[in-house]
Amino acid sequence: MSDIQKESVLKAFQNRSATRAYDPARKISDGDFAYILELARLSPSSVGSEPWKFLIVQNKELRAKLKPVSWGMATQVDDASHLVVVLAKKNARYDSDFFGGVMDRRGLEGEAREKALAVYKKFQEDDIRITESERALFDWACKQTYIALGNMMSGAALIGIDSCPIEGFEYEAVNRILAEEGLLDPAEWGVSVMVTFGYRAKEIRPKSRKPVEEIVQWVE
Amino acid sequence: MSDIQKESVLKAFQNRSATRAYDPARKISDGDFAYILELARLSPSSVGSEPWKFLIVQNKELRAKLKPVSWGMATQVDDASHLVVVLAKKNARYDSDFFGGVMDRRGLEGEAREKALAVYKKFQEDDIRITESERALFDWACKQTYIALGNMMSGAALIGIDSCPIEGFEYEAVNRILAEEGLLDPAEWGVSVMVTFGYRAKEIRPKSRKPVEEIVQWVE
Numbered sequence: 001m002s003d004i005q006k007e008s009v010l011k012a013f014q015n016r017s018a019t020r021a022y023d024p025a026r027k028i029s030d031g032d033f034a035y036i037l038e039l040a041r042l043s044p045s046s047v048g049s050e051p052w053k054f055l056i057v058q059n060k061e062l063r064a065k066l067k068p069v070s071w072g073m074a075t076q077v078d079d080a081s082h083l084v085v086v087l088a089k090k091n092a093r094y095d096s097d098f099f100g101g102v103m104d105r106r107g108l109e110g111e112a113r114e115k116a117l118a119v120y121k122k123f124q125e126d127d128i129r130i131t132e133s134e135r136a137l138f139d140w141a142c143k144q145t146y147i148a149l150g151n152m153m154s155g156a157a158l159i160g161i162d163s164c165p166i167e168g169f170e171y172e173a174v175n176r177i178l179a180e181e182g183l184l185d186p187a188e189w190g191v192s193v194m195v196t197f198g199y200r201a202k203e204i205r206p207k208s209r210k211p212v213e214e215i216v217q218w219v220e
Numbered sequence: 221m222s223d224i225q226k227e228s229v230l231k232a233f234q235n236r237s238a239t240r241a242y243d244p245a246r247k248i249s250d251g252d253f254a255y256i257l258e259l260a261r262l263s264p265s266s267v268g269s270e271p272w273k274f275l276i277v278q279n280k281e282l283r284a285k286l287k288p289v290s291w292g293m294a295t296q297v298d299d300a301s302h303l304v305v306v307l308a309k310k311n312a313r314y315d316s317d318f319f320g321g322v323m324d325r326r327g328l329e330g331e332a333r334e335k336a337l338a339v340y341k342k343f344q345e346d347d348i349r350i351t352e353s354e355r356a357l358f359d360w361a362c363k364q365t366y367i368a369l370g371n372m373m374s375g376a377a378l379i380g381i382d383s384c385p386i387e388g389f390e391y392e393a394v395n396r397i398l399a400e401e402g403l404l405d406p407a408e409w410g411v412s413v414m415v416t417f418g419y420r421a422k423e424i425r426p427k428s429r430k431p432v433e434e435i436v437q438w439v440e
Contacts, residue, residue, distance in 0.1 A: 150370035
């Protein structure tokens, strides 16, 4: 059985808040950051696709290049202990080499592989209909990265580390900068989201949320 | 400081696995399920939009209706303690009533509200470019729900509760069934993903994952 109490988890979730100002003097230890990355790695994704990569941008020059096109992290990028740029796979079609890798990891061969491929084809084309555009297919991969994103932030909060998720940037410009730096092949990968980690510089105001009655409906 | 140890969290993440067979005799207590929902509610979302609703489908007839169009949960739907259908907001444009609600919750009025609206407009139209299609806008809302999805599953795992995320269903059919039941207004909401919770009926095989070197790149 787990030794973790619900109350401790809830307290960490209540305390987690988008951190716009980090204490520049406090850095996350290698062990703690390895733990955060391990939670990302162990995250589930649709059909085990793991359509993600995590760039850990510690280089000051690269952070400085990203800053002017990333208004959402302007106040944090200099002081954040760690900046993670989350990439998602483009064109992750059922019949791509990428999906071949998914089936390899699942140990699917011969008839079982053919059967799985037919399921993935129906899934992508008819059920969730993500083959209708490159964007829909990319956004499907991005959705999976948001599971990892959530797990990294929550896992950090559980051990007292702060974070801030960031969509506030010019996607095209960030993709271009990363491609110029040789950090992504724009035919294969695109930026999905960013997230900073560190320790908050000051207390953060309590969060506002819709009441549970507004977002939960029981069908009994 | 938190009383949660990294090792305990990692153990829960390693033990979490898409659960395809639940023990029909074991149900999640009301207190534990309220905790899972609270983790969803406290999840972060882009610009605090909270573009989600959670239908808790305990009704056997409705589960039976969903089963034939949901191949991804065929083996679990009868025995799962709880089935959650996660809805995402459609047409969450910066200039919608929905976004008005977002700004209300943030207490934005007058000039501050005008300023925020201009930021949201640039964000949606120029930066992340989700106003280019209804689907892109909906998928943006769906991405946020995947943060809540991940938090629910991980939070469950932390206290020994199993789960299975499900994209394996006919989205159009599920939307139609829920609309017919009066559970969603198809002009406003659409199904994003489903997830079951309960206690595994048998041990699950160890998970395969890409090695960390394959998914993490340090830029120092």
